[in-house]
Amino acid sequence: MKKIINWRIFISLGLVTSFVMLLVSGTVLFIAPPGRVANWTGWQLLALSKSEWQDQHTIFGFTFALLSVFHLFVINWKAFVSYIKAKATSGLSHPLELVSILLLTILFGVGTAQHLQPFSAITTLGEQLKGSWESSIKQPPVAHAETMTLEELARQPSVGKSAEEILETLQKAGLKASSTSETLGEIARKSGISAEQAYKLLAPANKELQKEGFGRKTLLEVAEENGVSAASLQLALEAKGMKAEPSDSMRSIAESNGISVQELRQRLEEILR
16 A cells, blocks of 8 residues: 655755754854844844744754654664664774764864864854844943833833823734833834834924033932933943942942043933934
């Protein structure tokens, strides 16, 4: 009786298609932007987001491994055992090839772990490709802002609105927002836009801090002038690696953090933007 499915052909074709998908998804992930950029901008390639490409890579990796095991231990088990027995009896006829591939495997593993050339050049290229995406987009107000609920987002100095006001703004813009406990990313996905586009509806117009007398003003005064709390401004500066107290003047904050007053003003403008 003729077999309905030739398992040898089925598994061989499965290995080929799985390998192709691993190659494609691996290449995409090699050049894809970092997660924080991909999630913020809603980056996609061939209608798949970065996380979806990661899922593809994972699933087809498991598929390839499963088919490989099935190919070896089920379809070709007898041939494999016979080969091992023959080599165990007669000895290895090509020991140089075996030793060479084992040494190369160790070299590749150790070289990658120790960041040796030429392996480090490949990983560096990947980082450069990923980093190139960041220069072309506006950074989120805080890291992973898309994972923040509207309540958490309201505490950010760059927003300047309560959670209820944020919710109302998004609803008036036609977004599918129903609760302040929803994250910006969830609302954006339901509405078919990126988190970056949703945030643009909330972000106030760019603010420029007054230059005259800026160095003498305290952090508290700057915060009050811009309608935010000194605590939130302090936290935002700390997130950028800067220490500041509400009673500190701008000049003393700049000096204690090793930057100029002008650079401090620019950083505060970025926070308030």
